[in-house]
Amino acid sequence: MKTKFTTIIATVALLLSTSTLTFAGVKTDDNGAAVTSTELKQVGKIDAIEASGNVDVYIMNGDNDAVKVYSDYYGENAVVQNEDGVLRIASYGNDKLMVLVTVSDLHSITANDEAFVKTYGDALSAKSLLVDLNDKAVAVLKLDAIAAGITVNGDARADLYGMVENYSLARSATSTVNKDQLESYASRVKTLAQPKAARTHAFVNLGANAALLN
Numbered sequence: 162m163k164t165k166f167t168t169i170i171a172t173v174a175l176l177l178s179t180s181t182l183t184f185a186g187v188k189t190d191d192n193g194a195a196v197t198s199t200e201l202k203q204v205g206k207i208d209a210i211e212a213s214g215n216v217d218v219y220i221m222n223g224d225n226d227a228v229k230v231y232s233d234y235y236g237e238n239a240v241v242q243n244e245d246g247v248l249r250i251a252s253y254g255n256d257k258l259m260v261l262v263t264v265s266d267l268h269s270i271t272a273n274d275e276a277f278v279k280t281y282g283d284a285l286s287a288k289s290l291l292v293d294l295n296d297k298a299v300a301v302l303k304l305d306a307i308a309a310g311i312t313v314n315g316d317a318r319a320d321l322y323g324m325v326e327n328y329s330l331a332r333s334a335t336s337t338v339n340k341d342q343l344e345s346y347a348s349r350v351k352t353l354a355q356p357k358a359a360r361t362h363a364f365v366n367l368g369a370n371a372a373l374l375n
């Protein structure tokens with residue numbers, strides 16, 4: 162099976178267009194300057210999102226899958242790539258990488274390290290959604306789903322809103338889960354015996370590209 166691998170590179174002008182960030186909360190950088198975006202025109206199907214490191218990822222529903230990177234910095238310490246439907250977003254530099262992802266049929270969200278993931282706009286619609294939060298990751302999710310499996314590990318935090326007809330929640334004793342505003346018909350909650358072991362990462366410099374190795 163042919164592997165589909167798409168990497169966003171800010172310097173590849175053929176595939177990218179530039180616009181000004183407009184959604185609330187991330188309109189400007191730390192100095193108050195407007196932040197521009199780079200958009201991949203042909204991102205491919207996005208089934209899953211994996212966010213790691215110093216990143217803010219905003220997720221919204223749409224008819225077509227799309228990715229915009231909101232950052233003046235996008236180089237050897239950051240990567241955004243879609244491989245076989247898994248969109249991996251990672252940055253381990255000092256500058257935060259902000260990404261807006263539009264999805265039509267998302268199945269899973271994974272956040273590691275200190276990654277921040279948040280739904281934007283209306284509730285994220287899904288038939289079945291898996292959410293896996295690790296380390297010190299934070300997810301603020303407004304959901305409209307039939308079923309969801311949510312794991313909150315380590316010191317991760319989940320703020321959950323909206324409606325999930327049937328969900329299961331597994332959490333570590335050190336995690337934080339706010340679900341008072343999450344409605345459901347049925348739910349199951351359990352405490353994990355112990356958190357997962359800490360993960361390690363390394364980047365290999367490929368010149369204009371950067372690859373993330375787990």
